[in-house]
Amino acid sequence: MQLPVGKTLDVQLVERQLTQLWQGNAEAREDGNAAVLRARVANLLVYVADEEALQNSQEILNDLTAIHPSRVVIMGGLLEATDQDIEMSVESVCQTDKRSGARRLACEEITLKAQGKFVSELPSAALPLLVADLPIFLWWRSSPDTANKTCDSLLEATDRLVVDSAEFVDADRDLLKLNDIFSGKSYDHVGVSDLNWARLTFWRGLLADFYDVATYRSLLDSVNLVEVDHVSPAQGATLAPQALLIVGWLASRLGWKLAEKQTNREDEQKFVLEFAKSSGAPVRVELKRVERDERKPGRLVRVELKSDATESASFKVCRSNDNLHILSEARLGDVAQSGRVMPVRNRSAAQLLGREMEILGNDDIYQQALAVAAEVLRRRGE
């Protein structure tokens, strides 16, 4: 159910219309029990820069409400279009339980759309609509540019910024900008989440699992080669954000520093990074593009840590060829140790976003991984 509100912001009017929508929902119940519980656990601000993302966001948010009933304010800022003042609409979304048919707690969506010069006014219309005392999440589906006034104003009010580096139009540029948010003191209060980093959690977990066994763990110090295979990134990126972040994570956790001298690209498909351990020993990292039709651009296919200390060892996590499973395997010398095959858990954007909305604090591990990724991007081709 959707009602036009008109372009002048009247917070009381919005609240009244939302109440009407709730009443409508209650009366529409088929079981005669005319009551729907109105609950909100968070405020979620969503910013999108094009019409397609706007529609896609609404679909994702419908799924999200089953996990986090929230007050959602979606802002569509079409900068390049002809100037058009803010338009507003409100909607309440009730989920219906697939089994019982019962209507679940729902969320309230307020959509604000502006074009051209009016885009910068969106924060002033969105922020008064937030519910007091609830945490504020900002899902920013554009370039995370703090020089952009809209972005800056919203970050000021936000507890947690959520981005998806897989969506960055110019990933090289935008990862650097994202890293700048951590560097700027003005945003100390903001935690940062990257859905693309969240997609790596399972990979990181499997890689970490190897080194729970002390015998393997001692081999971490002798790792001298890391191979990362990934699908070619989307246009606008020379390096896939997932590959950069997983390398950044390994380097920051294991104390590797980017070496003074970098050769980088060996050929069109392979990009090489040289790191140095605290002992000074070198670690070579090879990022390789591979073709996988069913994998999305930039996604990881294989991460393998190799060492050739007293005997060679390798620890590999990879996607199966059919993309349905993740395999992990350790090898000592020529002998394969116990391995695992697990079903891939492709979490939807709503599930990933929901997980990020469970936390408020900063993710220091991500911040450190991103800092290494940013350094790689800054120094590439030196």
Next chain:
Amino acid sequence: MSCYPFFIAENQKTENSPGAENPLRAGMRLEPTAPPCVVVIFGATGDLTRRKLLPALFRLAKQRLVPAEFAILGTARQPISDEEFRENMRAAVTEFSDEDSLDEAAWQSFASRIFYRGGEFSDAQLYGELKTKLEEIDREFNTCGNRLFYLATAPDFFGLIAKQLGEAGLGQRQTAAPGSNQAWARIIVEKPFGHDLESARELNQQLATVFDERQVYRIDHYLGKETVQNLLVFRFANSIFEPLWNRQYIDHIQITNAETLGVETRGAYYEKAGALRDMIQNHVFQVTSLIAMEPPASLSANGVRDEKIKAMQSVRPLPADDIDAFAVRGQYGPGTVLGDTVAGYRQEPGVDPNSSTETFAALKLYFDNWRWAGVPFYLRSGKHLQKQVTEIAIEFKEVPHRLFKDSDAPLQANVLVIRIQPNEGISLRFGAKLPGQSLRIRSVNMDFRYGSSFGIKAPEAYERLLLDCMLGDSTLYARRDMAERGWEIVTPILEAWQKPAADFPNYEAGSWGPQAAFDLIERDGRNWRKL
């Protein structure tokens, strides 16, 4: 091979976790993975293994919550091969898993770690074979000598198996401090834990001759339920309830565990158990202790369990000469449940036609301490009752002064209900004015439902409990003193109920239990909640 697992992130350490760290674990927002280990299941061809244990372990494996260095060794009387056992378990996982189809690749990876050895539990040779196989598994899968023995057998075998494990050198006693490099052995004991106080003490003693108390995990699957765990959060993470959580504001507490099922195929077992042994002295008392306990100093396993046992130790002993004033027993006769005509208990297979085993029990308990002095706890549990429901109801006192005398209906006291199943959640009843010129007050329920609020599927109780045990976290398991205290409390009742019950069957299947249960609470001017 040096094999101690460094498996838990700094923020995920449990009481028994090692102190050393895996540098890649830091800040990992994932559930902790179990350390390398072998789960040895006694009673591996039984119903519990098929229905609960294997499906739970497979789910854990699919979620990467058990490591690659993991294996299962099943044992039971049947002389079957590894392959036959795997096939049986495959059928079990297919039947009892909540997924539409079995993930073949994941199953093959998991099944390659499943082994079986058949034999008599009383035969020392079996344990020798198990030991040899375990050493072989350690070599092949790097399971580091860590063993979890799961006793999913008939209770008669618990003591015997523990003794044989000790004699075979399989129950290495935990002597080193947590965090050391010593391989571990843990034992999970299923219910029923003993038949009475004496047998429970004897079983504890038998286990103690082989295992340290830190190694013994007495399972109570109720404690694995999300809502039961939420009791701690509800009480101690919200400042608005705890100030009211005492005799000043609470009139009484009702805990109901009602089942619509009868004894089904478990008649022979149930004949020796009854509702008091089967439900009250373990599950219901565990829940009761979480309601009655004081705030723990920490959330460590012993921090929580110390407070639970302290609360249960303050339960006023039931007077042997006046048991009927505090405890009621019942047995269902024929009736109608959920639209089906069902037989009486005495007509069930495996049941004595003159049985005096109770299928319903209700108790009134008092806790003699400062928090609960004078506040009765009414507990009831029964089979073939009208409705399937497990809940805790905190009934608050009425307002001290009736200001709204002219209201057309009597004011109802506030009630806080914590539903454990089904529809897990919490509701609060309070009075509100009906809109209009006259002053009419109605009770309304403010209802919070887990399923609809979070939309997240909670893990099965067995998944949680098995993982906790592998991680060395015994918070959700019953400690020795608690297991014995439960029996101590019910001993006077068990003794009184040894006399045949002349009035059995005394309730109709599909009702809410015998009249005596209503009398028990109504004598005090209170009523069971209408559920």
